[in-house]
Amino acid sequence: MQNKGYQADWLYELKQKNNIVSVIGKYVHLERKGGRYWACCPFHHEKTPSFAVSEDEGIFYCFGCKESGDVISFVQKYESCDFTEAVALLAKNVNMQVPEFKGDSDAVERKQLKERVLKLLDDTYKHYQQNLYTQSAKPAQDYLKSRGFTKRELEDFKIGYSIDWTELVDFLRRQGYTYKEMIDAGVVQKKSDGQASGEEQDISQKGDNYYDVMAKRLVFPIFNAFNECVGFSARVLGKSDFAKYKNTADTIVFKKGRVVFAINLVKALKQQSGLDKIIIVEGQIDVMAMHRAGFKSTVACMGTALTQENAKELKKLSNNVVLCFDGDEAGIKSTIRSIDILKEEGFNVLVASIPDKHDPDEILRQQGADALRKIIDEALPITDFLLLNEQNKYDLSKADEKGKFTKSAIEIISKLGSNSEEEVYLEKLSDITSIPIDILRRDLQIRTNNKVEKKQENVAENVLTARENGNIRAIRFIIGSLIFKKPFVNKNIDYKKLLPRQADIIDMALKGIPISSYYDYFDVEDNPMLKDCLGIDFSAYENADKRYFDECVWLIASQELTKKQTELAEQFKITEDREQRKKIAEELNALGKVLREKRLEEFYVR
Secondary structure (H helix, E strand, O other): OOOOOOOHHHHHHHHHOOOOHHHHHHHOOOEEEEEEEEEOOOOOOOOOOOEEOOOOOEEEOOOOOOOOHHHHHHHHHHHHHHHHHHHHHHHHHOOOOOOOOOOOOOHHHHHHHHHHHHHHHHHHHHHHHHHHHOOHOOOHHHHHOOOOOHHHHHHHOOEEEEOOOHHHHHHHOOOOHHHHHHHHHEEEEEEOOOOOOHHHHOOOOOOOOOEEEEEEEEEEEEEOOOOOOEEEEEEOOOOOOOOOOEEEOOOOOOOOHHOOHHHHHHHHHOOOOOOOOOEEEEEEEHHHHHHOOOOEEEEOOOOOOOHHHHHHHOOOOOOOOEEEOOHHHHHHHHHHHHHHHHHHOEEEEEEEEOOOOOOOHHHHHHHHHHHHHHHHHOEEEEHHHHHHHHHOOOOHHHHHHHHHHHHHHHHOOOOOHHHHHHHHHHHHHHHOOOOOOHHHHHHHHHHHHHHHHHHHHHHHHHHHOOOOOOHHHHHHHHHHHHHHHOOOOOOEEEEHHHHHHHHHHHHHHOOOOHHHHHHHHHHHOOHHHHHHHOOOOHHHHHHOHHHHHHHHHHHHHHHHHHHHHHHHHHHHHHOHHHHHHHHHHHHHHHHHHHHHHOHHHHHHHH
């Protein structure tokens, strides 16, 4: 049992007022079939809907990836927020007052720390913003003017400036924050003991022990999808031996691999006018330049390394992505890495071909928005981009290099998985290399056969481990039937005695609590059995009736009785006392009769 920090009755009322179909329907397209609503799962890539929502029970379950939960956990998963944030969002939807959070001490402390850090970050970015318009910020003002940014962009992105090493520290102290809170938020660090190194050598010599991490830099606040400032990225101005960009270290609210710069603006754009695609560029300056030029759906990850978490965040906004990384070698490598991640999440991906050694901002400044729009409009499908990239590596006038290119191209085409698509690209490859298409088809067939053989080997190795344990299947059906109050449940059985490990769940089932409330009383994510029981598909059982239920009960009961029989037999072997042996023998005979006649009296409610 777990403490969610709010009364179960209040949580149930919250969920009743937030109809799960209405809430989930705002995020994904649901279609009613039978007694459930169905959609392609928003938590994994699939083409055939396996994500089911039960309005009556107030829960969802994906039969593909096994994600499940109530309306609160859906909001948690989809919005990437914690439990209390999801509760607050849903309460706001229906104008309910959120009661005081009363979780365990660790949960309360973590919640308070998170709230304090967010408040400190909010004060910090606003202070940096004010700094930008002071006389001390002239280096930043000159830089922004040289890049052509107007006050509109500076306000949209909340751009700021860190004046020196200690000015922010002093400001936050005046606001009542402790040094520990500043460090927890990632905006301040303590000066190293002994000889300072790196940027610390430039800290004021007045003996300060704490300094602004982003000192003397142009500051870009990083906002999450809820428009909360969670951290910063900062750019050094002018020539420097220090790193050009510096990011907030990981904190309770900031994880570099999950952050998407400008996601708050793109989410707002979707809510206001819809969104046909997301454009991904490399850096914050590129994002600002793109937005200024009218490409309002542009975002960037922290650095060029797009992660699985980034992709999941973006998938909530659109299925269509255009990669618009720099045209240098590093940009091409990042594009190729990003393609695999985006494909795995089910995106439709196009790649904009930025000219060599240029970036989107340079195209905009030198050639204008129309030139970049043309590049984006002519973005290549993944396979075309990959083939062109491979082709650029080789001199096809040389036989050996043409052979290497052809081999790489066949490998790329073999991943398409569609005969019609393969044929289209084989024709293209034939035109490029002048190799007859029949020869290319044979090469592709050889490559495909090798893949099939390897796949079959893997399948053969996994056959045994993939078989479902009969006991688990029976236990799942019994508990699922109790939870969903099936009429064929035998009310004479003491199920806690039959399944003692599941006593807590059975207790709740016998009390008849609402299905969605299991997520309030239990940590379902860490309880695979309960998770499967809540998502049980009774239609998957050939005979989900009283007879089948009784068979499941007997399977578990007979194993317990057989175990007892084995233990008694062992006792009989080692017991020398004649009266004791006689008593054990009688018990064994009685137990044998119970097993032969399939009697369940031992498990009856007393």
